Amino acid sequence: MFRDVWLIAGKDLRIELRSRVGLNQIVPFAVTVLVLFAFALDTDQEALRTYAPGLFWVTVLLASLLAIGRSFAVDLADGAADRLLLSGIDPIAVFGGKAAAIAIQLVVLEVLLGAGVVLLFDVTVHRYGLLVCAGLAAAAGVATAGTLYGALVAGLGVRETLLPVLLLPVVAPVLIGATRAFQDAFGVAGAEGWAWLGLLAGFAAIYGVFGALSYGALLEEA
Amino acid sequence: MEEHPCSLNGVVESAVRLRAAVTLLGRFPALAGVDLDISPGEIVLLKGPNGAGKTTLLRLCAGLCSLASGQGWVLGHDLTEERRMVRRRVALLGHRTGLYDDLTVAENVAFWAQAAGASRQDVDEAMERLSLTGRLADTRVGRLSAGQRRRASIASLVVRRPELWLLDEPHAGLDQQSRDTVDSLVRGAAAAGATVVLATHELERIAVLEPRVVSVVGGMVRTGDGPADSQSPNAPPDAEDDRRVS
Numbered sequence: 167m168f169r170d171v172w173l174i175a176g177k178d179l180r181i182e183l184r185s186r187v188g189l190n191q192i193v194p195f196a197v198t199v200l201v202l203f204a205f206a207l208d209t210d211q212e213a214l215r216t217y218a219p220g221l222f223w224v225t226v227l228l229a230s231l232l233a234i235g236r237s238f239a240v241d242l243a244d245g246a247a248d249r250l251l252l253s254g255i256d257p258i259a260v261f262g263g264k265a266a267a268i269a270i271q272l273v274v275l276e277v278l279l280g281a282g283v284v285l286l287f288d289v290t291v292h293r294y295g296l297l298v299c300a301g302l303a304a305a306a307g308v309a310t311a312g313t314l315y316g317a318l319v320a321g322l323g324v325r326e327t328l329l330p331v332l333l334l335p336v337v338a339p340v341l342i343g344a345t346r347a348f349q350d351a352f353g354v355a356g357a358e359g360w361a362w363l364g365l366l367a368g369f370a371a372i373y374g375v376f377g378a379l380s381y382g383a384l385l386e387e388a
Numbered sequence: 389m390e391e392h393p394c395s396l397n398g399v400v401e402s403a404v405r406l407r408a409a410v411t412l413l414g415r416f417p418a419l420a421g422v423d424l425d426i427s428p429g430e431i432v433l434l435k436g437p438n439g440a441g442k443t444t445l446l447r448l449c450a451g452l453c454s455l456a457s458g459q460g461w462v463l464g465h466d467l468t469e470e471r472r473m474v475r476r477r478v479a480l481l482g483h484r485t486g487l488y489d490d491l492t493v494a495e496n497v498a499f500w501a502q503a504a505g506a507s508r509q510d511v512d513e514a515m516e517r518l519s520l521t522g523r524l525a526d527t528r529v530g531r532l533s534a535g536q537r538r539r540a541s542i543a544s545l546v547v548r549r550p551e552l553w554l555l556d557e558p559h560a561g562l563d564q565q566s567r568d569t570v571d572s573l574v575r576g577a578a579a580a581g582a583t584v585v586l587a588t589h590e591l592e593r594i595a596v597l598e599p600r601v602v603s604v605v606g607g608m609v610r611t612g613d614g615p616a617d618s619q620s621p622n623a624p625p626d627a628e629d630d631r632r633v634s
Binding site for chain 1: 450451452454472475476478479480482483484485486487488489490491495499500502503504528544
């Protein structure tokens, strides 16, 4: 099982590294959104610092839509989705592999955007452990939910527009929890960061289990 | 104990057995009550006009379409209950290659080989057999010609050592060398004891393999003369459903 998870994740990551879509399109898009937020609020440096966690996570969620859409687009482009069904790989492994690849891309994106936030918004990190744990848990939550909903809309002609409509409300708890945890980590609000981290971990666990169990049925319908 | 519908004395006697099989595309029946038996090791040519249901029939046999009604077994596995078992044992060469443009030929073949549990040696043999060695092996699939992509796709299927080959227009868009490769694949699969079901308009090329011809018209497997039969330059005037191309 883990061999197949890594096989799928390795394939997806290799494709992204090779195509450079992430580097040339997703990262620039995310940085642009972040800079636009800075332009919109730059008259008030204090407001920038206060809202930095929320702006950071809104940017990550928007960029994640591109990464999730791309993950399924490469399988649909020339019939590889059918070939995956015929390969005999357990759908749970396909789910795990695709979610892992998306999560790794999101973590890389978070690191780059985190550096951008520190530079542009002039924030200081007070709790590195909380920051790292919240970043990882939120990435896992978005990746598992995104993989599930990505498969749900994969077979539809309107998947590019339908995915945000379906996914963004679902990952609202991740946005709230990660924002609160980052507020605590940045020291800009008195949020209970570790408690919010529990919400993020619970979300990732629930969608991880639910996605793994339902992914086979979703692939059949895609 | 009740005998398996595809077995006689414990031996699987049908590679494919369909009974009143109906498959829907949306609300419309793409297959409208198909009865078909294909024996292990047989080469079967599906013949019929475009839109007749040949591709849907091949996808049904691969376990990629579901039965709306009727019954079906492929390699002894029930098409309703055991589709995952069916899929592991068949290879479907469809209109699309099933390859990733941003991976090289070698990476694509190795990926599908690993997915099927095949060895590195299987990969090397398949690449050699399909003339995908040297610089070509390290070329990204997105930069290949249609014929080269088709060969790479076939190599990624060969590594699986399938027991049932399902080939949908395997010669379409290929140059002479690649067409010869497809013919060689069919001959090799048949020689290895695999069952081959193919849909093609290249009847002359396949005739030398002496396939059994099955006409598909309007989602039905036809017996006797009909529109599909009249399209075949090789079909004898008194052709029936099951016959040899001569």
